[in-house]
Amino acid sequence: MNAPALNEQRVTDADPVASAQQQVMAAGQFAAARGWVPATSGNFSARVDADRIVVTRSGADKGALTPADLAVVNLREPLPPGLSAEAPLHVARYLADASIGAIFHVHSPAAALASRRNARHGVLTLEGWELQKAFAGVTSHLAVLNVPVFANSQDTVALAAEVEARLQNQADLAPGYLLAGHGLYAWGRTGRETLRHLEAFDVLLQLQLEWERNPL
Amino acid sequence: MNAPALNEQRVTDADPVASAQQQVMAAGQFAAARGWVPATSGNFSARVDADRIVVTRSGADKGALTPADLAVVNLREPLPPGLSAEAPLHVARYLADASIGAIFHVHSPAAALASRRNARHGVLTLEGWELQKAFAGVTSHLAVLNVPVFANSQDTVALAAEVEARLQNQADLAPGYLLAGHGLYAWGRTGRETLRHLEAFDVLLQLQLEWERNPL
Amino acid sequence: MNAPALNEQRVTDADPVASAQQQVMAAGQFAAARGWVPATSGNFSARVDADRIVVTRSGADKGALTPADLAVVNLREPLPPGLSAEAPLHVARYLADASIGAIFHVHSPAAALASRRNARHGVLTLEGWELQKAFAGVTSHLAVLNVPVFANSQDTVALAAEVEARLQNQADLAPGYLLAGHGLYAWGRTGRETLRHLEAFDVLLQLQLEWERNPL
Amino acid sequence: MNAPALNEQRVTDADPVASAQQQVMAAGQFAAARGWVPATSGNFSARVDADRIVVTRSGADKGALTPADLAVVNLREPLPPGLSAEAPLHVARYLADASIGAIFHVHSPAAALASRRNARHGVLTLEGWELQKAFAGVTSHLAVLNVPVFANSQDTVALAAEVEARLQNQADLAPGYLLAGHGLYAWGRTGRETLRHLEAFDVLLQLQLEWERNPL
Numbered sequence: 042m043n044a045p046a047l048n049e050q051r052v053t054d055a056d057p058v059a060s061a062q063q064q065v066m067a068a069g070q071f072a073a074a075r076g077w078v079p080a081t082s083g084n085f086s087a088r089v090d091a092d093r094i095v096v097t098r099s100g101a102d103k104g105a106l107t108p109a110d111l112a113v114v115n116l117r118e119p120l121p122p123g124l125s126a127e128a129p130l131h132v133a134r135y136l137a138d139a140s141i142g143a144i145f146h147v148h149s150p151a152a153a154l155a156s157r158r159n160a161r162h163g164v165l166t167l168e169g170w171e172l173q174k175a176f177a178g179v180t181s182h183l184a185v186l187n188v189p190v191f192a193n194s195q196d197t198v199a200l201a202a203e204v205e206a207r208l209q210n211q212a213d214l215a216p217g218y219l220l221a222g223h224g225l226y227a228w229g230r231t232g233r234e235t236l237r238h239l240e241a242f243d244v245l246l247q248l249q250l251e252w253e254r255n256p257l
Numbered sequence: 258m259n260a261p262a263l264n265e266q267r268v269t270d271a272d273p274v275a276s277a278q279q280q281v282m283a284a285g286q287f288a289a290a291r292g293w294v295p296a297t298s299g300n301f302s303a304r305v306d307a308d309r310i311v312v313t314r315s316g317a318d319k320g321a322l323t324p325a326d327l328a329v330v331n332l333r334e335p336l337p338p339g340l341s342a343e344a345p346l347h348v349a350r351y352l353a354d355a356s357i358g359a360i361f362h363v364h365s366p367a368a369a370l371a372s373r374r375n376a377r378h379g380v381l382t383l384e385g386w387e388l389q390k391a392f393a394g395v396t397s398h399l400a401v402l403n404v405p406v407f408a409n410s411q412d413t414v415a416l417a418a419e420v421e422a423r424l425q426n427q428a429d430l431a432p433g434y435l436l437a438g439h440g441l442y443a444w445g446r447t448g449r450e451t452l453r454h455l456e457a458f459d460v461l462l463q464l465q466l467e468w469e470r471n472p473l
Numbered sequence: 474m475n476a477p478a479l480n481e482q483r484v485t486d487a488d489p490v491a492s493a494q495q496q497v498m499a500a501g502q503f504a505a506a507r508g509w510v511p512a513t514s515g516n517f518s519a520r521v522d523a524d525r526i527v528v529t530r531s532g533a534d535k536g537a538l539t540p541a542d543l544a545v546v547n548l549r550e551p552l553p554p555g556l557s558a559e560a561p562l563h564v565a566r567y568l569a570d571a572s573i574g575a576i577f578h579v580h581s582p583a584a585a586l587a588s589r590r591n592a593r594h595g596v597l598t599l600e601g602w603e604l605q606k607a608f609a610g611v612t613s614h615l616a617v618l619n620v621p622v623f624a625n626s627q628d629t630v631a632l633a634a635e636v637e638a639r640l641q642n643q644a645d646l647a648p649g650y651l652l653a654g655h656g657l658y659a660w661g662r663t664g665r666e667t668l669r670h671l672e673a674f675d676v677l678l679q680l681q682l683e684w685e686r687n688p689l
Numbered sequence: 690m691n692a693p694a695l696n697e698q699r700v701t702d703a704d705p706v707a708s709a710q711q712q713v714m715a716a717g718q719f720a721a722a723r724g725w726v727p728a729t730s731g732n733f734s735a736r737v738d739a740d741r742i743v744v745t746r747s748g749a750d751k752g753a754l755t756p757a758d759l760a761v762v763n764l765r766e767p768l769p770p771g772l773s774a775e776a777p778l779h780v781a782r783y784l785a786d787a788s789i790g791a792i793f794h795v796h797s798p799a800a801a802l803a804s805r806r807n808a809r810h811g812v813l814t815l816e817g818w819e820l821q822k823a824f825a826g827v828t829s830h831l832a833v834l835n836v837p838v839f840a841n842s843q844d845t846v847a848l849a850a851e852v853e854a855r856l857q858n859q860a861d862l863a864p865g866y867l868l869a870g871h872g873l874y875a876w877g878r879t880g881r882e883t884l885r886h887l888e889a890f891d892v893l894l895q896l897q898l899e900w901e902r903n904p905l
Binding site: 385386387388391396397398453454456457459460463464467468470471473 | 511512514582585586589590593625627652654656682685686
């Protein structure tokens with residue numbers, strides 16, 4: 042809006058750590074305003090470069106993140122203490138797919154419920170909704186999108202291995218997966234694209250839940 | 258609020274393109290605040306004069322539109338590149354009805370769901386709700402309003418022809434139609450009237466969905 | 474916030490018309506922010522003195538009322554043109570009960586739906602909810618509150634007579650009634666109390682609808 | 690934001706009464722913004738020291754509390770007049786558990802409904818939701834949390850005795866209990882922790898209600 046703000050922007054553009062921090066802080070505010078990260082839940086990350094990400098520390102209020110709530114983590118080194126317990130799920134995704142620029146994980150009510158309802162199938166299938174076109178690369182409502190659903194686990198290292206093994210062996214997936222009774226992981230090439238994917242998932246999961254409640 | 262703002266207003270009043278732009282930008286903010294255009298979905302237009310409209314380009318965040326996100330289009334010339342893929346649906350409506358001053362298209366959850374549930378009937382019927390009187394020309398809750406529902410399609414030129422063929426042959430319709438699993442198109446003589454129609458449709462579709470969920 | 478605002482307040486305190494206008498404008502903002510007056514629906518009034526009320530004119534956006542949107546009406550004289558078509562329902566209540574200081578009418582989705590569902594009984598019964606104690610004079614959740622439900626009508630003069638005939642013959646009623654598929658009328662001794670009643674009704678009607686959807 | 694605000698903060702840090710007042714006022718705003726204290730319902734308290742609490746007076750709008758709306762109460766002396774009728778439920782909890790720093794009571798629709806639906810069981814059981822980990826000391830979604838549900842009563846002294854008798858005899862409970870058709874009491878070691886518990890309860894009760902509406 043004024044000169045200092047412009048200056049901050051210039052600094053950011055030149056500093057990939059600060060840019061990743063800003064993507065994470067903006068995503069936290071966006072998610073908190075929509076009720077997707079209740080009670081300090083959720084965790085958010087963005088890629089700094091080929092080797093590093095920025096990721097939220099444990100317990101922070103995601104609607105009011107500051108750089109002090111974020112850690113810079115090397116993807117190929119042991120994780121430092123104090124991170125979210127789910128950091129291994131982030132790291133594994135970045136290592137598996139170099140095109141991913143940001144990963145946002147939310148506990149929205151729709152994600153907690155739709156995941157648990159579909160856990161026995163191991164998949165939630167989206168089909169026939171125009172809004173599916175909000176996902177990068179999807180060009181028709183006729184696309185069938187299979188969102189993997191995994192049983193929830195507190196052993197996130199083992200869970201990350203299970204998730205990646207399955208994602209490697211499937212094509213044409215939506216840019217996200219569900220943990221049963223827990224929430225949604227979504228990703229994209231940039232923070233902005235990942236937010237668009239989160240927003241589309243949230244509405245699509247609500248539509249799916251309504252459809253299951255009252256099928257034709 | 259201050260002199261520059263007043264000056265902008267004066268320019269607007271004198272300039273039909275700027276006036277149409279402002280109607281579209283205001284409608285985008287209104288719809289975004291209500292969750293009707295998730296994940297950059299939706300598209301909005303307003304008439305400039307007998308031959309021209311302003312319409313949103315593809316991919317813009319509808320809650321933060323600027324004039325750069327809007328194109329001026331001649332209704333009787335080929336469409337320029339970069340528009341929303343649904344621009345033909347707007348153009349066909351303006352050409353068919355000279356009284357239409359604005360057309361707003363939203364992907365509200367209620368519209369996506371109610372349209373898909375009623376697709377097999379090709380129509381969603383509203384009857385008995387006082388709020389129907391929010392539609393221009395409707396004077397009683399006893400009016401029976403038939404909102405056409407079309408199968409969704411990515412071929413919007415063919416879809417526009419199908420829509421207009423049906424609308425030409427019916428009278429006493431509500432000022433809008435639904436695309437199944439997709440959303441709502443609504444129109445009015447002005448941007449303000451079209452917003453009032455959008456707001457009424459959104460509540461009426463929610464009421465209709467609740468009624469279908471739990472009929473007496 | 475500053476001197477002019479304080480001055481306005483002083484004028485208001487001394488002027489019963491301005492005080493009634495402010496109660497109505499505040500109520501309109503409160504209701505609009507909660508989605509209770511979609512598409513310019515609803516109407517609001519407040520008593521000036523034994524003979525006069527302030528009431529909304531037809532068609533105004535209830536979330537942005539100004540004194541120009543409000544008329545001063547004498548309760549014992551013919552109604553002037555330009556008022557809401559429902560002004561007779563307001564006038565009849567003020568004439569019937571001198572303790573009423575404000576009447577607010579909303580089209581909240583819960584009111585439109587709960588009224589229509591219970592129209593065949595002519596009454597919606599609230600019982601067992603602690604929030605019932607928000608109504609003036611109710612001291613226990615065990616109170617049984619019978620909210621009258623009337624068939625909707627565009628003949629508001631005849632409807633007002635029907636409403637008042639029934640209200641005269643019943644005691645222990647909640648401070649409001651429903652019009653089927655239309656909305657809620659609520660009253661209180663002051664604008665503030667009437668807003669409290671509106672807010673309690675809205676939640677109680679939602680609870681009642683949920684209970685009907687999924688009875689034990 | 691500026692010098693006076695910083696000064697107020699310093700005063701607060703030095704004054705346990707002012708600190709408790711600020712926790713209560715912040716909680717009231719938080720709850721009001723989420724629709725949990727409709728129509729002036731709800732009541733809030735925070736511990737000053739081993740012997741004293743701050744608690745809301747009767748009838749105040751919880752979203753706009755000032756110090757004048759709060760009373761300082763000695764836990765071991767008779768209650769002064771003008772308090773919320775539910776003050777005995779607060780006092781009994783503080784006396785029973787010295788680790789409790791704040792108790793917030795809300796009338797959220799989810800709490801009113803879920804409590805009434807589960808009143809016949811005397812308990813609402815939460816199991817399998819990741820968000821349960823928002824409660825202090827809960828480390829897995831596999832924990833089974835039994836939230837006591839009590840019949841509602843206007844005799845809050847007798848009700849407090851019933852509540853405490855039951856809580857003394859049970860372990861591994863969630864940090865809260867429900868009153869049927871009424872609402873939720875939740876506590877924590879600090880105001881901040883209690884708000885986190887409230888937020889988690891609200892989502893968990895919504896999830897539970899949805900699950901009961903549409904079981905697999």
